[in-house]
Amino acid sequence: MEKEQTFVLIKPDGVQRRIIGRIIQRFEDKGFSMVAMKMLIPNQELLQKHYEELMFKPFFPCLICYMLSGPVIAMIWQGKDVVRQIRSMLGEGRNPVEQKPGTIRADYALELQRNLIHGSDSCESAQKEINLWFNQKEIVDWKPSDLNWVCE
Numbered sequence: 001m002e003k004e005q006t007f008v009l010i011k012p013d014g015v016q017r018r019i020i021g022r023i024i025q026r027f028e029d030k031g032f033s034m035v036a037m038k039m040l041i042p043n044q045e046l047l048q049k050h051y052e053e054l055m056f057k058p059f060f061p062c063l064i065c066y067m068l069s070g071p072v073i074a075m076i077w078q079g080k081d082v083v084r085q086i087r088s089m090l091g092e093g094r095n096p097v098e099q100k101p102g103t104i105r106a107d108y109a110l111e112l113q114r115n116l117i118h119g120s121d122s123c124e125s126a127q128k129e130i131n132l133w134f135n136q137k138e139i140v141d142w143k144p145s146d147l148n149w150v151c152e
């Protein structure tokens with residue numbers, strides 16, 4: 001579905017290392033459209049909700065501390081199969097050594113925690129995360145003029 005949406009977050013290390021532009025470039029080159037973007041320093045409450053499924057993991061406090069350490073870029077991307085496509089482009093899988101070259105995490109990250117970027121893992125979590133990080137007024141409804149050349 002061309003109007004499928006996913007939530008993407010460039011984490012504090014991605015901002016500090018100045019790779020925002022390169023990440024956005026990859027998604028634009030693939031044919032996806034950005035429909036919302038903002039920079040913010042997230043608060044603890046927002047992060048605890050975002051990562052609520054990991055609350056009982058031993059690394060949870062460390063994860064929250066890392067995510068509070070600086071500004072992040074929150075985005076919504078739209079396009080055909082965007083949830084699965086972006087998960088695959090960012091590099092799923094935990095072990096940095098096993099990630100496929102060409103993925104964002106494999107190309108720019110060495111660590112399990114400082115892995116630069118988050119992307120929703122299903123359409124259901126995408127909707128939940130979009131509603132958590134954005135309000136409806138921040139989302140722009142637009143149609144790229146080349147859409148018929150990107151999608152059949």
Ligand SMILES: Nc1ncnc2c1ncn2[C@@H]1O[C@H](COP(=O)(O)OP(=O)(O)OP(=O)(O)O)[C@@H](O)[C@H]1O
Nearest residue numbers: 059063092093094112113114115117118119120121
């Ligand atoms: N064992 C761990 N030690 C430290 N940090 C971890 C560990 N496992 C995961 N993390 C951190 O917590 C984040 C969320 O973990 P999750 O299991 O949801 O991984 P993911 O789905 O690959 O990543 P994300 O949800 O950020 O897209 C990871 O992206 C990483 O930053």
